Amino acid sequence: MSRSTTYSIYYKPKSLRIELIQNEDSTFQLSESNSEKSEKDIIINSIPNFLQNKVYIIDSINSGSGRLKKNIYTEIIDPLFSLLDINHEYFKTTSPNSITDFASNFKDENSTIIFLSGDTSINEFVNGLSTKNKINIYPIPCGTGNSLALSLGLTNQLQAVAHLISSTKNSPLYTYEIELPSNSYYLIQNEPKSKINKPLKFIVVFSWAFHASLVADSDTPALRKFGIERFQIAAKKNLESKQEYEGDLKINNEIIKGPFAYFVITSAQKFEPTFEISPKGKILDNDLYLIAFKSGLDIMEIMMQVYDKGNHINNSNVIYKKIEKNDKIELDIRNSKELNQRRFCIDGSIIALPETENHKITIKIKDDSDLNLYIIQ
Known part of the structure; x- marks a missing residue:
């Protein structure tokens, strides 16, 4: 039985029928014909406005796994855009700093950036920006962490491409700010890299404890080849030691005492297609939710409740709390x-605090007046 996937598009101005196909071996292909439209076709009457302005495609080539075998850009996007007369510039990463450098020099107004990546690349772009010009952002899920795309209902790459050219709406892309202690730094494969000298923004998730540890420990060449399964491998390894992270969380005048085993603040509903971490989460709303629980509990039992349609929020041992816009949030480590x-996870990037005894981190929901970012939905 074939497991190939096909999305059929009928482009009315050229009476052109286009099929986007992912074969059962995961390779892509595109076919075109002048045949009549069918009931199952996605009808495109005109190209969306955000694809008529300046369009960039950022391809984070090290995101995900198996990208050389299934190249969505060369096999699908580039020929599709040619057929639809969509002009674009293609930017392929060549180093860990490629996206940050691209963002820091970016000045275009009313542009659209399409990401072939996971969440981390989009975070790097947002944190690297120095302009306040209007920018539309769109994720095509090619990473192992695709929570932003999942939150928009985009579960695979072909679907995301088909949705992009048929969409007509965008919404503000909300960001949230983390103030870190001075001399904090990025970790790549648990090795210290560049220092962090300003507050960081996040879009999807800020985490500590078990979640941050499994993301950090899964970031090795040996594990990355396993794709999303690398998180399960790293999780099992972490569970061999006691998950006890010393600290307290203060929300306004309420203090939630640690130690914690699990600590996540997120705007998203899902981290994986079936991992529903925050059932009430809506990426298009300016809301955050805290999901946390103390040390000494069966972590995997609670994780299985997460996979059970987010049933963990009914567990009395799990803290599930909405963070309001004007709340003052401090984490004392x-x-x-x-x-x-x-170690902390910010949209898939791992940062580390300096090696001193105690630390304070502040989390803010901003009004985003300093940014003009939109998400194509």
């Missing part, structure tokens, strides 16, 4: 000499 105690 104690006894943070050990590296795993001071």
Whole structure:
């Protein structure tokens, strides 16, 4: 039985029928014909406005796995855009700093950036921007962490391409701010890299404890080849040691005492197609939710409840709390000499706090008046 996937598009101005196909071996192909439209076709009467302005495609080539075998850009997007007369510039990453450098020099107004990546690349772009010009952003899920795309209902690459050229709406892309202690730094494969000298923005997730540890420990060449399964491998490894992270969370005048085993603040509903971390989460709303629980609980039992349509929020041991716009949020970290105690995940990037005894982190919901970012939905 064939497991190929096909999306059929009928482009009315040219009376052109286009099929986007992913074969059962995961390779892509595009076919075109002047045949009549069918009931199952996605009808395109005109090209969306956001694809008529300046369009860039950023291809984060190291995101995900198996990208050389299934090249969505060369096999689908480039020929499709040629057929539809959509002009664009293609930018392929060549180093860990490629996207940050691209963003820091970006000045175009009313442009659209299409990402072939996961969440981390989009975060790098947002944090690297120095312009306040209007920018539309669209994710085509090619990474192992595709929570932004999942939150928009985009579950695979072909669907995302088909939706892009048929969409007519965009919404503000909300960002949230983290103030870190001075001398914090990025970790890549648990090795210290560049220092962080300003507050960081995140779109999808800020996490600590078990979640941050499994993301950090899965970021090795040996594990990345397993795709999304690398998180399960890293999770099992982490569970061999006690998951106890010392710190307290303060929301306004309420103090939630640690130690924690799991700590996530997110705007998203899902981290994986079936991993419903925040059932009430809506990426298009300016809302955050805290999902946390203390040490000493069966972590995997609660994780299975997450996979069970987000049933963990009914567990009395799980803290599930909406963070309001004007809330003051502070995380006090104690006894943070050990590296795993001071690692944090920000949209898939791992940062580490300096090796001192105690730290304070502040999380803010901003009004985004300093940015003019929109998400194509």
